[in-house]
Amino acid sequence: GEDVEQSLFLSVREGDSSVINCTYTDSSSTYLYWYKQEPGAGLQLLTYIFSNMDMKQDQRLTVLLNKKDKHLSLRIADTQTGDSAIYFCAERTRYNFNKFYFGSGTKLNVKP
Amino acid sequence: GAGVSQSPSNKVTEKGKDVELRCDPISGHTALYWYRQSLGQGLEFLIYFQGNSAPDKSGLPSDRFSAERTGGSVSTLTIQRTQQEDSAVYLCASSQGGSGDTDTQYFGPGTRLTVL
Numbered sequence: 001g002e003d004v005e006q007s008l009f010l011s012v013r014e015g016d017s018s019v020i021n022c023t024y025t026d027s028s029s030t031y032l033y034w035y036k037q038e039p040g041a042g043l044q045l046l047t048y049i050f051s052n053m054d055m056k057q058d059q060r061l062t063v064l065l066n067k068k069d070k071h072l073s074l075r076i077a078d079t080q081t082g083d084s085a086i087y088f089c090a091e092r093t094r095y096n097f098n099k100f101y102f103g104s105g106t107k108l109n110v111k112p
Numbered sequence: 113g114a115g116v117s118q119s120p121s122n123k124v125t126e127k128g129k130d131v132e133l134r135c136d137p138i139s140g141h142t143a144l145y146w147y148r149q150s151l152g153q154g155l156e157f158l159i160y161f162q163g164n165s166a167p168d169k170s171g172l173p174s175d176r177f178s179a180e181r182t183g184g185s186v187s188t189l190t191i192q193r194t195q196q197e198d199s200a201v202y203l204c205a206s207s208q209g210g211s212g213d214t215d216t217q218y219f220g221p222g223t224r225l226t227v228l
Binding site for chain 1: 116145147152153154155157160162168171203205216217218219220221222
C-alpha cells in the first residue's frame with residue numbers, strides 16, 4: 001500500500017529546532033518530498049531526497065531517511081515564526097511514477 | 113505564466129448544481145495534476161495528464177467528477193450534481209513531466225469549494 005502518516009501538530013518555541021516525522025509503507029518509494037503550505041496558499045516544495053540517500057541538508061533544513069524503518073524526518077534548525085505552516089511529506093513510487101502520495105500534514109506552531 | 117493559477121479562488125454552490133474549476137499551468141509544463149484537500153486531510157490524488165497520453169483518472173471518486181485538458185494547457189475539473197461531501201480545496205499542480213528528480217510539482221493556490 002501507499003499509506004503515508006504524520007502526526008497532526010507540533011509546537012515549538014522560536015529559536016528551537018523542529019523535527020517533523022513521517023512514516024510510509026511502500027518499500028518501492030523512489031523519491032520522498034517535503035512540502036510547506038502557508039494559510040490560503042498552495043503547497044511549496046521545500047526539499048526532496050532520493051531513496052538511496054540517508055541524509056540531505058539544505059541551509060536550515062535537514063532530511064533524514066531511515067529506509068529500513070520507512071521513516072522520514074524534516075529538521076528545521078533555529079525555527080522562526082515564519083516557519084509556522086502545515087508540512088506535508090509525500091512519496092513517489094517506482095510502480096506508479098505518476099502519483100504522489102501525501103500524508104495528512106503536520107501543523108507547526110512556532111511560539112515567540 | 114509566472115506560476116500555476118486557479119479560478120475561482122472560492123466557489124459556493126447549492127447541492128445538486130454543477131461546478132467547473134479551472135487551472136492554468138506553468139507555460140511549457142506537460143504534466144498536470146488535480147488533488148482534493150479536505151479539512152484536516154492530506155492531498156487526495158484525483159487525475160493526472162501527461163502530454164497527449166490518456167489521462168490517469170484512477171483517483172476520481174465517482175462518475176460525477178471529470179476533467180479535461182484542452183490543447184495540452186488549461187484544464188477544467190467538472191463536478192456534476194455536487195454533494196456536501198464534495199466541499200474541499202481543489203489543488204492543481206503542474207510539472208515539466210520528466211521522471212527524475214527535476215520533475216518538481218508546482219502548486220496553484222487552490223479553489224475552495226463549499227456545497228451548501
